[in-house]
Structures are given as structure tokens and as C-alpha cells.
Amino acid sequence: MQIYIDGRADTVFDDQIYRRYTRVLGMAKGWEDIVEASGADYFLWPKRQAKQIEGPRETGQWRVLYADHVAVLLARKGLPTPEPLLPSPDSAWRELALGWRASGAKDLPEAEKYFGRALELMPNLRMECEWLANTRARSDRLAEAEATLDRCQKLFPDPARRKELLGVFRKRAEAPP
Numbered sequence: 629m630q631i632y633i634d635g636r637a638d639t640v641f642d643d644q645i646y647r648r649y650t651r652v653l654g655m656a657k658g659w660e661d662i663v664e665a666s667g668a669d670y671f672l673w674p675k676r677q678a679k680q681i682e683g684p685r686e687t688g689q690w691r692v693l694y695a696d697h698v699a700v701l702l703a704r705k706g707l708p709t710p711e712p713l714l715p716s717p718d719s720a721w722r723e724l725a726l727g728w729r730a731s732g733a734k735d736l737p738e739a740e741k742y743f744g745r746a747l748e749l750m751p752n753l754r755m756e757c758e759w760l761a762n763t764r765a766r767s768d769r770l771a772e773a774e775a776t777l778d779r780c781q782k783l784f785p786d787p788a789r790r791k792e793l794l795g796v797f798r799k800r801a802e803a804p805p
Contacts, residue, residue: 697728720750
């Protein structure tokens, strides 16, 4: 699949491409035209930057092909969908995405299963460790959540982060239903 730009933007791509990318990133005047003129058939963008996702969708020229907790993948309208769409290969990232989806649907046992599997596949990924702790806390298992945070601390020492998350978990546990 041919790409326009990726995370190595400022080290691999020439200055002109990088400047166009930063215009899209910063939503500078005409950024939508840059996306349209790029010739790209797919547009993968972080979900937290929703305006850059909504801009192309509002033109009517793009449709959502896939979305998860992290990103949205748009495809040009009229572009045939690859058939069959196959699931991502087994990986920690796939398990993490499935965990987020289950968590968003409030299926906490399923979310915990996916986050635990992600941690087995890639024990050094901080976010899966913290999401596993979060899921246990949301399941009213604060002691297990704290033990999971302690496991996270062995891999990613950050006492302030542990205190912050534990505070969130405890506050949630003490809140009236």
C-alpha cells in the first residue's frame, strides 16, 4: 500500500511533503485541499484529532472503513472495499483494540481477557498494563487493580502516574451508583 506520510515524517520525507503534512496536522487554511490532492485512497488519523477526520468525511468523498479507540481509517468513496476484509493478525495491538472495544461496550470480563492477552504478547507495553488495571477497578476489584498498577510500576517506574491512576480508581469506587 502506497502511503503519503508516516510517523518518520521529519526524517524520511522531503521538506515540501513534511510542510504539507504539518499544514494538515495544524489545520492550516487549505489543509483539506492538500488531503484531496494527495492522491491517497486511505486516510488514517488519530481519533483524538477529530476535526481532521470530520473534514474529509464532510466533503462526501470519504467513508469510514474502520475505527477503534485510537484511530479512524477513511477510504475514498467509490473505492472498492478489499474483499474479504480480514482481521488483523494476532498481536498485542489487535488484542488491545479488541479490549478497548469491549471496554467501550461495558463488557468488562471480555475487555479484561483481551488486555491480559495483550500483556502476555507484549509485556512491555504500558497502556495495556494500565488498561488492565482500569478494567479491574471498573469491575470493583480495586485490590487487583492496585496489584496490576504495581506490576506496571516494575516495568514503567512512574510513582506520580501510579498515584494519579489509583486516585481515579478510588474516587470511582467511592462514587454513588
